[in-house]
Structures are given as C-alpha cells and as structure tokens.
Amino acid sequence: MTWIEKIGLGLFLVGLTTFLVIPFLGTYSLSEEQVKANTKAIHQDKMAEILAPMYGQEYSSNFSFLSAFGENFNAYNDDLKSQQLWDEVIWDDYSFALAKAGLKSPVRDSPWLFFALAIGLAVLGGFLYNFRQHADEPEGIKNNGIFHSKLKNRGWIGMITGFFLILFYVVLYWFPAYLVNLVWMVNPISEMISGNPASQWFLYGLIYTLAIIVMGIRMFRKYRGNKYQQLRTASVMFFQTAFAFLIPEVLVLLNQPYYDFKNIWPLDYDFFYDYQIATFLSSGGVGMFMLIWGILLIIIGVPVFTYFFGKRWYCSWVCGCGGLAETVGDPFRQLSDKSVKAWKYERWIVHSVLVLAVVMTGVTIANYFSGFSFLGNVTNQLHSFYGFAIGSAFAGVVGTGFYPFMGNRVWCRFGCPLAAYLGIVQRFKSRFRITTNGGQCISCGNCSTYCEMGIDVRWYAQRGQNIVRSSCVGCGVCSAVCPRGVLKLENGPEENRINDLPIIIGNDSIKIHA
Amino acid sequence: MPQSPHVVIIGNGISGVTCARNLRKMDSSVRITVISGESKYFFSRTALMYVFMGHMKFEHTQPYENHFWDKSRIELKEAWVETVDFAKKSLVFKSGETLPYDTLVIATGSKPNKFGWPGQELKGVQGLYSKQDLELMEENTQSGIQRAVIVGGGLIGIEMAEMLAYKKIPVTFLVRESGFWNNILPKEESELVGRHILEHHVDLRLECELKEILSDASGRVSAVITSKGEKIDCQFVGLTAGVTPNIEFLKNTDLEVDRGVKVDEYFRTNVPDVYAIGDCAEFDKAPAPDRRPIEQVWYTGRMHGETLAHNLCHEPVPYRPGVWFNSAKFLDIEYQTYGTVPATWEEGQLKNFYWEHSSGKVSFRMLMDLEGKVLGVNNFGFRLRHEVMDRAIREKWSGGKVMARLKHANFDPEFFAPYYISIQEAFKAEFGGNFHPSKKTFIQKLFGAKV
Numbered sequence A: 001m002t003w004i005e006k007i008g009l010g011l012f013l014v015g016l017t018t019f020l021v022i023p024f025l026g027t028y029s030l031s032e033e034q035v036k037a038n039t040k041a042i043h044q045d046k047m048a049e050i051l052a053p054m055y056g057q058e059y060s061s062n063f064s065f066l067s068a069f070g071e072n073f074n075a076y077n078d079d080l081k082s083q084q085l086w087d088e089v090i091w092d093d094y095s096f097a098l099a100k101a102g103l104k105s106p107v108r109d110s111p112w113l114f115f116a117l118a119i120g121l122a123v124l125g126g127f128l129y130n131f132r133q134h135a136d137e138p139e140g141i142k143n144n145g146i147f148h149s150k151l152k153n154r155g156w157i158g159m160i161t162g163f164f165l166i167l168f169y170v171v172l173y174w175f176p177a178y179l180v181n182l183v184w185m186v187n188p189i190s191e192m193i194s195g196n197p198a199s200q201w202f203l204y205g206l207i208y209t210l211a212i213i214v215m216g217i218r219m220f221r222k223y224r225g226n227k228y229q230q231l232r233t234a235s236v237m238f239f240q241t242a243f244a245f246l247i248p249e250v251l252v253l254l255n256q257p258y259y260d261f262k263n264i265w266p267l268d269y270d271f272f273y274d275y276q277i278a279t280f281l282s283s284g285g286v287g288m289f290m291l292i293w294g295i296l297l298i299i300i301g302v303p304v305f306t307y308f309f310g311k312r313w314y315c316s317w318v319c320g321c322g323g324l325a326e327t328v329g330d331p332f333r334q335l336s337d338k339s340v341k342a343w344k345y346e347r348w349i350v351h352s353v354l355v356l357a358v359v360m361t362g363v364t365i366a367n368y369f370s371g372f373s374f375l376g377n378v379t380n381q382l383h384s385f386y387g388f389a390i391g392s393a394f395a396g397v398v399g400t401g402f403y404p405f406m407g408n409r410v411w412c413r414f415g416c417p418l419a420a421y422l423g424i425v426q427r428f429k430s431r432f433r434i435t436t437n438g439g440q441c442i443s444c445g446n447c448s449t450y451c452e453m454g455i456d457v458r459w460y461a462q463r464g465q466n467i468v469r470s471s472c473v474g475c476g477v478c479s480a481v482c483p484r485g486v487l488k489l490e491n492g493p494e495e496n497r498i499n500d501l502p503i504i505i506g507n508d509s510i511k512i513h514a
Numbered sequence B: 001m002p003q004s005p006h007v008v009i010i011g012n013g014i015s016g017v018t019c020a021r022n023l024r025k026m027d028s029s030v031r032i033t034v035i036s037g038e039s040k041y042f043f044s045r046t047a048l049m050y051v052f053m054g055h056m057k058f059e060h061t062q063p064y065e066n067h068f069w070d071k072s073r074i075e076l077k078e079a080w081v082e083t084v085d086f087a088k089k090s091l092v093f094k095s096g097e098t099l100p101y102d103t104l105v106i107a108t109g110s111k112p113n114k115f116g117w118p119g120q121e122l123k124g125v126q127g128l129y130s131k132q133d134l135e136l137m138e139e140n141t142q143s144g145i146q147r148a149v150i151v152g153g154g155l156i157g158i159e160m161a162e163m164l165a166y167k168k169i170p171v172t173f174l175v176r177e178s179g180f181w182n183n184i185l186p187k188e189e190s191e192l193v194g195r196h197i198l199e200h201h202v203d204l205r206l207e208c209e210l211k212e213i214l215s216d217a218s219g220r221v222s223a224v225i226t227s228k229g230e231k232i233d234c235q236f237v238g239l240t241a242g243v244t245p246n247i248e249f250l251k252n253t254d255l256e257v258d259r260g261v262k263v264d265e266y267f268r269t270n271v272p273d274v275y276a277i278g279d280c281a282e283f284d285k286a287p288a289p290d291r292r293p294i295e296q297v298w299y300t301g302r303m304h305g306e307t308l309a310h311n312l313c314h315e316p317v318p319y320r321p322g323v324w325f326n327s328a329k330f331l332d333i334e335y336q337t338y339g340t341v342p343a344t345w346e347e348g349q350l351k352n353f354y355w356e357h358s359s360g361k362v363s364f365r366m367l368m369d370l371e372g373k374v375l376g377v378n379n380f381g382f383r384l385r386h387e388v389m390d391r392a393i394r395e396k397w398s399g400g401k402v403m404a405r406l407k408h409a410n411f412d413p414e415f416f417a418p419y420y421i422s423i424q425e426a427f428k429a430e431f432g433g434n435f436h437p438s439k440k441t442f443i444q445k446l447f448g449a450k451v
Helices: A003-024 A032-037 A041-050 A062-082 A095-102 A111-130 A156-174 A176-185 A187-194 A200-222 A227-253 A274-281 A284-309 A320-327 A330-335 A340-369 A376-401 A410-415 A417-428 A457-461 A477-481 B014-026 B045-052 B067-071 B131-140 B155-166 B187-199 B298-313 B386-394 B399-404 B419-431 B442-447
Strands: A432-436 A487-491 B006-010 B031-036 B074-078 B081-085 B090-093 B098-100 B103-106 B110-112 B148-151 B171-175 B203-206 B210-215 B221-226 B231-233 B236-239 B243-245 B261-263 B274-276 B281-283 B325-330 B333-339 B351-356 B363-368 B374-380
Touching (some): A032 A095, A041 A062, A062 A176, A095 A176, A111 A176, A176 A187, A187 A200, A187 A227, A200 A227, A274 A284, A284 A432, A376 A410, A477 A487, B014 B074, B148 B155, B155 B171, B155 B236, B187 B363, B261 B274
Parallel strands (some): B148 B171, B171 B203
16 A cells, blocks of 8 residues: 555545544434424424423434434324224324434535535545555456455455445435534535535435545556447436436425426336326426426436447446446446355346335326325325335445345346336346357356356357347456457347357367357 | 257356357257366366466356356256266266267367377376465475476466466476467567566576476476476476367267367267267368368457357357467466468568567567558557457458558556557558557546556
8 A cells, every 4th residue: 555545545434433423423402493384383382292291401412312312202103003093193204304303413504614624625535535646557358366365355444434335325225314424514515516514315425426436536546558448437426426416406496396307217216106296397497397308318318328338328328327337336336246145136126126026016007097086095105115125225225235145236136216217128128238259258257256246158159159138238347357358348230149150160070059 | 859959068168058058048958968077067177277376266267156157047967977878968977877868069179199108107297277286286286395396388387487486486387389489470579478477587498308207206297308308307297288178078979080070160070969069079171261170269269159159059150360369478478469460471471560669568560461461469568459359350451551550449547558559659660651640648648658
C-alpha cells in the first residue's frame, strides 16, 4: 500500500466511524405541537392524547425515546386490536417523523460539519485510496491476491462488511427512526436540490450515488486500457447521478412528480399502483408524458434495445442496482456460485418473482378499473407482501448485504423481475452473444471465476460454443480476464448466433461437434 | 453376455480426459477408468499460476463439477502406476494393487527438464508442471526469499516470473538465447516481449546459462553460478528449460519408447491395444512439416484425445492436424499465432510484413510465400478470430485479401483501438493491394479508444 492509499483508507475509516456514531448523538423530547404538526389530520387529536405522557420529558437516546414512543403507541393499538376494532387502529407509523421533530443534537445544529466529518471524509478517503491505484504498473488484469484477501474471499473483513451492510438495510427499511440524525445531516443538501426536507430515502440515494462515483473511480483504475469497461462504468455513474438522483429531486423542485426516467417496471414495481397513476394523471402534460414514457419503455424500449444490444444495455450500462453492483460490488464478483444447481435455483426463483410481479400488477390494474370495489383487499395484501419480501428484503438486504457472501449480483441474478424479462428477450430474440474464439480456450477458468452472474462461461468456451444465456448482463469481464483472447461480446446476425463449429478448429482428422 | 471392454487411461490431463469424455459420448457401454496420482479430478494445468497469484482457488481450475464424472460413468482412480504388465494386460499400482485393462491409453504428460546441473535437487530448486509443483512452490516461497533465479526462457519461465513478482520477490531470469523465446519468435516479437519483461522489473539476462547451484549448510539453495562466472545469491531457483515426456515407469518394458512413447499416426504403440496421446507420445514422423514429433501444447492434446476416442469406437483415421495455432500471455501482453511463422527464414524465400504500434506493445506479422499467399501470422496485444485466420491460411488467401478482411478478423472487445486500420494502411503502403483500409465508424470516432 502506498502512503496515499494509507491516508485514504485512514480517512475513510474515520468517516465511516463518524457515520456509525452519529445516530446515537443528541437527546429527544416531544411537545403536543410537534405531534400535531407531524401527524395526519384524522390522527392529530388521538396521537396528541396517546403521546401525552411523553411531553416535557427529555430522552437521552434514540433507544429510550423510541421505546417510550412504542410503549404508549402500541398500548393504544394493542388494546383496539384485542377488541377487534380494526377501523380505529392507527396503521400509520409516525416514529420517524416524530423522532426527527423531537431531536436535539449537534448534528441538527451543524449538519454541514458532521456531513464533512462523516460522508466528506469517507468520500475523500475513498477517492484518495482509489485514484492512483496501479499507477506504477502497466495496463493489464489486476486480480492479484483476490483469493488471498480477507475482504474479497469471505474472510473476516468480508463478514464484517456484510454484517454492517445488512444492518444498514434493516434499519433503513424497518427502523428509519434511528437514522434521524443522519437525515438531519443531509437536510441542507436536500433543501438545496429539491427545496424539501430530507427523508431517509434522500439519505440513502445520496450515499448510494456517492458510493457509485467513488468506486467507479476504482473501476477506471482497475480496468485501465479497457475502453469497454471505462465507458460502461462512466455510463452507470452518469445514469445514477443524473437520472436516479438529481433529476427526480429537481422535478420535485419544479412541482412535478418525483420520477426516475430510467427505472422500468417490473423493477419499478409500484409504477402501476393507484397513487402513482393518480400522481401522473394529476400532473398535466408532464405527468402524462411520464406515464406514457414508462409504458413505452416496457413494451418497446426493453424488447427493441435488447434485440439490438442484449440486456446489457440496461443491466450493466444504465440500471442503478447494476451500477452499484458494477462499482461497489466489483471486488466481490468472484463469489457468485457457478454450479449447475445454483443455475437451477436461479431460474426458478427469478422467474417466480417475475410471475409474482406480473400477477400483482395485473390485480392492481384490475382493481383500478373495477373502481376499487372487490379487489381492494387482495391488492393491498399483495402490495405489502411484495414491498416487504421483494422490494426491501430481497432487493436491499439480500441484494446488497450479501455482496461479500454470494457476489455482487445476488438480486440481479435471483430476484430482479426486470432482469428476468430482459433475459427472456435476450435468450430468444436478440443479436447479442459472447462469441467464442474457435479452439483457443485452455479451460483455465478465469472467465467463470469472474462472472458475476454465476455463468460457467468456460463450459461453453471450451466447447467452442457461443454463450447465449438469459442471465448474462454483458459486463465484459470474462472477455477482459481471458488470457488467450477467446471471448468477445458481440451484436451480430441472429443466424449462427448459437453456432455449430467443430469443438476444436484445426483438427483435420475428424470434426466433433458440441 | 460378454462384459463390455475396459479402457484404462493413465493420466487425467487434457489429453486423457478429452479421450475419456469423447469415448463416453461415442460408446455408452464401454467401461472407462481414468487414473491419476496427481489429483482425483481433472484440472487445467495452465491455470496453476493463477492459483498461486490469488486470481483463483484450485477448485476453479476444475472445468467439470465433481458429479460430472459419476454422471458420465467415468471411473476415477487416484493412484500412481508403478508398472504395466503388458503380457497380462494389467496395471500395478504403487500400493501393490492391480487393475486389468482391455485397452490402455497412456497420457502421462510431461515433467520439467533437468539437464544434470550440479545442485538441481537442492531444496528450493524446482520446476512447475504439476499440482504438487505448485504446492511445493507455495511452500518454497513462503518466506525468506530475497531473490529468485529462473532458468530457461520459455512460457513457463515467464509465468513463474509473474508469480514471483506477485510475492514481490525480485527475479533474475537467465535465458540461454540472445532474445526471449527467440527459437520460436522472430526477432522483433522477441524484443517486444523482452522489453515488457524489463517493464515488469524482471532482471532479464540474455545469453546467460546456469552452470551450478550452490547450497547453504541446510541443503537449501543459496546462490547460482552463471555461465559468465557470476554468482547470484538467491533462495529459490525455478527450472523452466522446457519439458520432457513423463514415461520413466515405462522404460525397460516391452513398450517401445524413445524420448516419448513411440506411436504411429493412429496413436498405436508397438504393443497391441496400447496407445499413447498428448505430451508423452512421440510420433514416428512429425504429423506435418511444420510440426514436431512430440507435440506439447494444450490444443494438440485435445486433438489427440478426441481423435483416439474416435479411433477406438469407429474405423480408425490417421491423425491429421490442420492449420497450426497457439496462444500465450506474456505478463500483460497477449499473443496469438496462426499458421507457420518460424523464428527465422532465408531472405528472399518469403515475403514478410511486420507492423508495430508506437507503444511497442502491439504488433502484427504476416508471412507470405513469393506469390503473396499467406502462410502465417503472429499478433501481439490484440486479438484475431481463429475461424477467419484458419480459413485464410487453409484457403491460401493473398495477403491483400487477408488485409481486406482484417476488420472482420479482429476479435478485440468493442470500443478498443482499431489497430487493424493502421495495419491495413501500413500493408497498403508497403505491398499495395486491391483493398481500402477500413474507416472508423461514427461510434468508434465518438467513444472508441485511439490507436
């Protein structure tokens, strides 16, 4: 490690530690005015009454505050539930809004200072660590020591990393009230971009984008001399920063619906939810454009682009999940399972998720057109199940939290319904393939090892067969790591896409076909 | 009902395993046993360096999952063969156990050359061929190595240099010839690789041979003496001066052997029902004018294996390899070759076209006969399509025709620098020809790497 990398790593760790400490700072107190200001009109009086015992108290930590909140609130709800008075139960969770309102902390008072100390230092450290990597080495493959690493080969650093990622996602999705300090920390930035206070999702989006940028720089260094990797990385950095992060916030500033123009149903699973449709329909021409744009992407964009370029146009060039996987996740790509068994599980699971997403959306639309009469209940049930199991647990907790355990594409491979849809098009109607270069394969296994989607690339390469697989996201790393120039990602005529050359070109005695 | 015949293959390298797999594809009833003492499951020998450098784990070098062999009904026997009783058609293992066969295939590969250097058996002195060699090298280089010396400038030598560099061990590389691998590579290519070796801070010593290996008190290597009389202190010596057939256990038996097991063009030895393939086989006469009687390349091993499998199941055909091809990677620079490109040729006997990029890391050579028909190409630092080059050489395309189709033959990833355009321009300037150099596409102009 060079001295600049050491400084970078040190700063990053200081930033990370600050980030982890921040949620525990400050005290909490609650007043009736705050409760009324942060609850819906129909709940205002009731909530003010329920939480009355908390007024005037000072809570020294988020734990004591939220446990007091829980005691009072749950006592009220549990009582109603036991009497089966379902209509009177308050289903809304006000813990985040009230914790945010009730917080008194140095972070809330000086958000920029803490932002600099936490995220600023982490980003600066990450940048310093990455921006000169491999400077004294010629261009080439930089996979030295990966399987000797304690981070990249499921060693103890990998375990800890995975643990913190999982913890972060669990807190973010189900206990965001513990993150209000961090949300206050990024509040000024949110105010600047969209004019609105920050939510936990703004915090998440900001960290996510910065992580992709810092680790994108690492990709530029690692794949120096490989223009395909450079362009692809620049592309995911751009789409995340502009399309996923900035444009939706700016739209809000302009009083338009929050909308990510590159997010496509069924990955964007709530696109057809009634409140989304209502937003589109009530936002004039812009809203109508968003609705039509989204539908066109589904029915024309996906098949046409996938026909010409393969699913890579989305998965490894545009998508936000893909963007994170290809940058932050790149150090873990070799951990994907290449066995035939894993492939079998993959096909069952990912297509089941697609079916579930289609059924859920179908019911949602039927419910919409039937005037919310008889499918209302089942729609709500499906939405909450899908949101919990797929949207949060699978895509977030498992999808990213499992990077250090199962590789960087767990969600994309096993869970993403859009990837399944793109994959079906790619498999059956596309010009994309990975061409195998005749008989040059030496079965070394670099391609399979570094395939993030768990494709046993070598199985095809050593048979002289082109690789036409629904799951391939076209990251191009198999081609990059091949020491014998065997693999090339190509768009070409559909004819001979699945080729039938002899296994070994150059044996004139006999011709054995795969 | 007669029992199905038993084919026993000694050696589970690429030749033996290719033979076994193809036998099973062609004949569902034959009993197949593959024997190896080196490792139960087939692995790719060429990938051992990547295990050392932490690019892969050993299991990643195994191209087939363990259940594959059961499913294919290929029996695996992990044992070393002591000797073969050709009269009784039976193998005798080191353990004393025996195994009868109906057909025997010898595919025992190679072992590193040792030329009788004083001290070649010292601790810390080794070649690199087998899984055991890899394990030994991991043990030998664990700690306390201030410098390593590699002897012999071939493909394994440069791999070993790269492996040692991963451990930050300074390397002195002794090469007998006046240029790296220049018994195979023409001068310019040899120099190109030589420069790249120096770029990786390897102390490359050309025209320098090993004379003696010196020992410390504990029987471990402490230094080498070179042919120039220089003493180089080192704690590790890699012997990579080529390989030789691994047939020690077959000497002084009924089987006719010379350097390798003598076979005809059907891989038949002098003993009925006994065949030899791969690195350990030595043909009566070379299979083609540009080939040697012993073929020690991954690809030829595969061809031997699939051809013999065919011959054991069908009307035998003689082994007829087609257009030569090979590839390698020298540190960061990829190399491919198609057809015949000797290291040297008589001036005026051939037409020679050579192009090299200003970076000194990318080059292209095409040799043509006096009529201008392509005989072979060498390409460094960019990739060519095997299918196209095989056809070009087989069909004896003119050099101009190869150039006209060079864009199609290019196999580099998308957005890479279009070296083929510069090559076409250079060829046109030197030889003329009825073709137009390719133009950059709009996308290439906008996003592609520059030459």
